[in-house]
Amino acid sequence: MKAARSAAFKNFSGLLKASIDCINQVVEDLKIACAFTELRCTFGDASIVPDICVFRWERIPRDRDEQIANKFLIYPDWTIEILSPKQSPNKVLANILHCIENGTELGWMLDPEEQNIFVISSDRRIQMYTGSQSVLVLSGVDLTLTVTQIFDWLNF
Known part of the structure; x- marks a missing residue:
């Protein structure tokens, strides 16, 4: 069991990349949203750096030249953390709840060791997803993923 856990955590960056790629394949070309990794977001008197944060297209901060801004002084629409x-x-959950309290629609906390995903919605309801269950995604995003599919990305 320990060897499997160790191997899974070595692939953290693979899980991160696969998650970002999967989300952006669905949302970026259609200008629905964009997923970013390790992006500092400052809002509600705190700065957080989620593993992945997704912003709806119209909310992505831009500078005068319409380029993506260097500073994101707003909450993400969807925040994803990988334990x-x-x-x-508790600290990870506190960061997700900070986002939710300030306007974030959806938060995920992925637990590779337990192979489950906790989903926190804007009403602060927390649900645990496992196995073949389809995980709730950001509204307006045409994406269906199961917990098994997501954690299978650890094996690439």
């Missing part, structure tokens, strides 16, 4: 072995689930 690492030494990370406190």
Whole structure:
């Protein structure tokens, strides 16, 4: 069991990349939204750096030249965190709840060790998804993913 856990966490960056690629394949060309990795977002008297944050297209901060801004002084529409072995689930959940309290529509907390995903919706309801269950995604995004599909990305 320990070897499987260790191998899974070595592929954290693979899971991160596959998640971003999957989301952006569905939303970016249609200008629905865009997923970013490790982007500092400052809002509600705090700065957070989610593993993945998704912004609806019309909310992506831009500078005078219509380029993506260097600073994101707004909350993401969807925040995704992937637990690492030494990370406190409480701290991660607190970051997601900070986002939700400030306007974020959806938060995910992926737990590779337990192979489940906690989904926090804008009404602060928390649901746990496992196995073949389809996970709730940002409204308006035509994407269906199961927990198994997501964690299979660890094996690429």
